[in-house]
Amino acid sequence: MRIARQRAFGVAAACLMAGAAWGQAPQSGTTYRITGVVVNGATGRPLAQVRVAIAADDGTSKETETNTSADGRFAFENVPAGSWTLSAERKGFVRQTYGQHAFFGAWASSVVTGPDGVSENLTFRLDPPSVIKGKLTDERGEPVQGANMQLLVQIPGSRKQFLVRRVVGTDDVGEYRIWDLPAVSCYLLAIVPIPMAEGGAESLGFAPQYYPNATDPRAATAIQLKPGEEFTADFVLRRARAASVTLQGDSGIRGGNGSELLVLLSQGPQGSEVSSNTLGPGQGRTFHNVPPGRYKLLIGDVRLDRGRAGGFDREAAFRRPP
Numbered sequence: 001m002r003i004a005r006q007r008a009f010g011v012a013a014a015c016l017m018a019g020a021a022w023g024q025a026p027q028s029g030t031t032y033r034i035t036g037v038v039v040n041g042a043t044g045r046p047l048a049q050v051r052v053a054i055a056a057d058d059g060t061s062k063e064t065e066t067n068t069s070a071d072g073r074f075a076f077e078n079v080p081a082g083s084w085t086l087s088a089e090r091k092g093f094v095r096q097t098y099g100q101h102a103f104f105g106a107w108a109s110s111v112v113t114g115p116d117g118v119s120e121n122l123t124f125r126l127d128p129p130s131v132i133k134g135k136l137t138d139e140r141g142e143p144v145q146g147a148n149m150q151l152l153v154q155i156p157g158s159r160k161q162f163l164v165r166r167v168v169g170t171d172d173v174g175e176y177r178i179w180d181l182p183a184v185s186c187y188l189l190a191i192v193p194i195p196m197a198e199g200g201a202e203s204l205g206f207a208p209q210y211y212p213n214a215t216d217p218r219a220a221t222a223i224q225l226k227p228g229e230e231f232t233a234d235f236v237l238r239r240a241r242a243a244s245v246t247l248q249g250d251s252g253i254r255g256g257n258g259s260e261l262l263v264l265l266s267q268g269p270q271g272s273e274v275s276s277n278t279l280g281p282g283q284g285r286t287f288h289n290v291p292p293g294r295y296k297l298l299i300g301d302v303r304l305d306r307g308r309a310g311g312f313d314r315e316a317a318f319r320r321p322p
Helices: 314-318
Strands: 032-040 051-056 064-067 073-079 082-089 111-113 122-126 130-137 148-154 162-169 175-181 185-191 204-206 230-232 239-241 243-246 260-267 273-279 286-290 296-301
Touching: 032 082, 032 111, 051 073, 064 073, 082 122, 148 175, 148 273, 162 175, 162 273, 185 273, 204 286, 260 286, 273 286
Parallel strands: 032 122, 130 230
Antiparallel strands: 032 073, 051 064, 051 082, 082 111, 130 175, 148 162, 148 185, 204 239, 243 286, 260 273, 260 296
16 A cells, blocks of 8 residues: 655645635646535534645645635635645644544645646545543552553554554543544553552552453454544553563663663554553663563663664554564
């Protein structure tokens, strides 16, 4: 499957009226139109007063914008032949680009103007945000504070590659809320990183757990979020015998603990690998509450840029190895 190339989207300050005209016509004198309607992705109803903008994919022109009319329609006139990024935003909705994959704005569909292009009568579905919320308790019904709720999303075009796209913590009553989400298929993982006091010196802790209450990632269930949906995912966490894992010796990172990033990987859904614990600079070298199992340790230098030799690629921490 071919994935559209990555693009950077700018935000212009100018605001034009509906039916915006392109500033400069091409020398050939031939121009085209980009027209369509913006609808609510949950109800299908037209949306008025949506800010719609176009920008050339090659960066040769500034972004031009307009607002949708009462029937949700928009039009850009006198547009040169080329490839364009079309975006839309409105208060109370998730900002999107045309043809965008959820969470991955770099994968989107360009609008092509020209003799062979399709740029008129487009339907732009703008989604209201979705929410995942819930509460974490232990076997006795007591709230679990300080748990990290990780939202895992599959990378477009991949079979077993996931990224952690949101991380939120539970509050003093064990509740959490992940808001402003697009419609997406995702997995939810609960991790309690802090040591537990009872059961001896860190001998008893909460095992990482996937929705719905699965300690085995093969039993994890994907959450299929719909536009505007408020999904409830409660957890009952189980205590399990655990260990502390400490890195000793020279990691090869210049500067030592001041720039070390340690990531402990475990098995994830669909045979992937996900981060079960992370220690940043200054957080020491000991992972607490590690349940029995097989893990991979990744060591990175936070001072180096992503992708450089010896550096740490954050995305690689959540990918299945070759």
